[in-house]
Amino acid sequence: MIDKNILIVDDDDNMREAMKETVLRLGVSVDTAENGRIGFEKATKKVYDLIISDMRMPEIDGLSMFEMLKATGIKTPVCFVTAYGSVTGAVEALKIGAYDYILKPFSPEVIEELIRRTFELAGSQSSAAGNVPLEDNSKKGTVYKSAYMEHIFSLAKDVAESEATVLITGESGTGKEVLARFIHENSGHAKGPFVAVNCAAIPENLIESELFGYEKGAFTGAVNKKIGKFEAADGGTILLDEIGEIPLHLQAKLLRVLQEREVERLGALKPSKINTRVLATTNRNLKVMSEEGSFREDLYYRLNVISMELPPLRDRKEDVADLSLFFIKKYSEINKKPVKPLSDDALKTLQSYEWPGNVRELEHTIERAVVLSKTTEITSKDLFLHGITIAGFKSNPKEDIKDIIKEEKAEKDAKEAKYSAEEHKVDNAVGRTIADVEQELILKTLQDVSGNRTKAAEILGITVRTLRNKLNEYRDAGIDVEEYLK
Incomplete structure (x- = not known):
């Protein structure tokens, strides 16, 4: 690290000297500045590999210095040192290109690790740039046009x-x-x-x-x-x-x-x-x-x-067609089936559906259609995008293809379940929204089974994951969900 240069900018004499000693122990060349004005002047006259700067300083603060450096085209990585109370400013700096920030108080080891990480990253990126262009992998695993x-x-x-x-x-x-x-x-x-x-x-x-x-x-x-x-x-x-x-x-x-x-x-x-x-x-x-x-x-x-x-997928419907074709190819290959085209009515159905489960729901819908389709193309009937359960959830598509294959067994088990939906019915549902009725049904069912999520999900006809997501929504809305989990 002998060939590296670091600039420390801080108006606190003790802090500035302490950081300087830490950097020197690593064998790195270091300069210091007591405010942003002097820091800017030094950074424009000498090339530095890293600038460590306090956020709040007289004359010119750290953020202003950083913006001035950017305006002159200087791309030296800048790490901010900040107290907890001014962390928001550091976050804003990161959003416009700062390298990192560390919170006061911190140990010398934090500075040492920051320096090692900065120089290791610079070396790895230089090496990578000499081999494969970044753009070659820019769309790996991604499908979109929006x-x-x-x-x-x-x-x-x-x-x-x-x-x-x-x-x-x-x-x-x-x-x-x-x-x-x-x-x-x-x-x-x-x-x-x-x-x-x-x-x-x-x-x-x-x-x-x-x-x-x-x-x-x-x-x-x-x-x-x-x-x-x-x-x-x-x-x-x-x-x-x-x-x-x-x-x-x-x-x-x-x-x-x-x-x-x-x-x-x-x-x-x-x-x-x-x-x-x-x-x-x-x-x-x-x-x-x-x-x-x-x-x-x-x-x-x-x-x-x-x-x-x-x-959400409903806000980028223009991606539905390409995603569907991607999943058709993927699951046709996995299941050793011929790649079938989407019929016009199937594509229209896919593009008009709201996709509450987003891309994951679309993927499972296409997976099921590929497995179950009996004709030369995938039709809207193969999608099973219809039906609503008593809890207000879409009955199809389900989250796992096994649920479809074992549907008859699931229906039989549901009838034999100890707890039935009738035991947990919601009174006075007329005149209320589906969301309100759904919420009451979920919470009442949880309460009746003493907070057992697995049993509640079985009664409601949904997965435990879906139930957990619903409970998170209720928490975000300010509902005391824990009261129903006792």
Whole structure:
């Protein structure tokens, strides 16, 4: 690192000197400036590989200095040092191109890790640029023609080149993991592993050991050491799917991982450094959750460095035809069946349907149609896009092709179930909206089965995942769902 140059800009003499000593210990050349004006002057006269700047300073603050540097065409990575109270400004800076930010107070190790990460990333990107052009993989695994999705993936390509944490939001089934994989495959971490963790699917008592791992003997039953998901993704990318489901008591530990770039296994004597890019997805409103106290505000800001929202499929109907053809080819190959065209009435049905389950529902609809179609083309009858259950959910398409194949058995089992829909009927439904009746039926059923989600889903004729998504919607609307889960 001897050939590297770093500029530190901070009006606090003690902080500036402390960071300078840390940088010098790494054998890196360092200059300092006591405010943004002097920092700007130095950055325009000498080439630096990294600028570490405070946010709030007299004369010219850090953000103004950064904007001035951008205006002159200087592309040196800038990392901001900020107190918790001014983190919003740092986030805004990241959105317009800043490299990263770290929160005060921090240890010297945080600065050391920042420097190593910056220079390692620059080296990996230079190497990648000399081999395969980024554009060669720009649409790998993606199907779209809508202008908004074109914008999203163009932005994702730019985002991929940074180390910033990305929060991908959108309804269930909109393709958040596809976008996350796209970012990984176009990043400096592309040669490393991509580890996806469904935070909603891991029991609360196991999620800590799954994410962070544990040492042998850390607890009863820990007969061997286990590497957690963060360490498994070292050198690559970890996707925290449905991050809003992370228990509150683990959020502080997750924040430390994002801040310090290190994980501590259960029972470990010291933490382990990691070089893992973090992406997260959610279908919940984390800002509202942070305001209500169910999600840490500092963690929300750390995750929401760059936010990308995927639209529901009903808002981009122009993509339905291409997606349908893509899935027809995919499942025809998987099931060793000839590729059949869509009939005119089938295409019209697909494009007029609202797709409450989004791209995932479309995929399962096409998968089922490919398997069950008996004619030379896929018709609207093969799609089964009709019918509503008493709970207000679409009875078809179901989330798994096995549900269709075993439909007769499911109907028989439902009749023999201990709890019937009649026992949980909703009174005075006339004059009320379907959504209101649906909500009352779901919550009443949960209450009647003492909060057993599996049993409630069976009674309602829906999947546990669909039930969980409905409960999340009610929580976001301010309903005390936990009262019905006792």
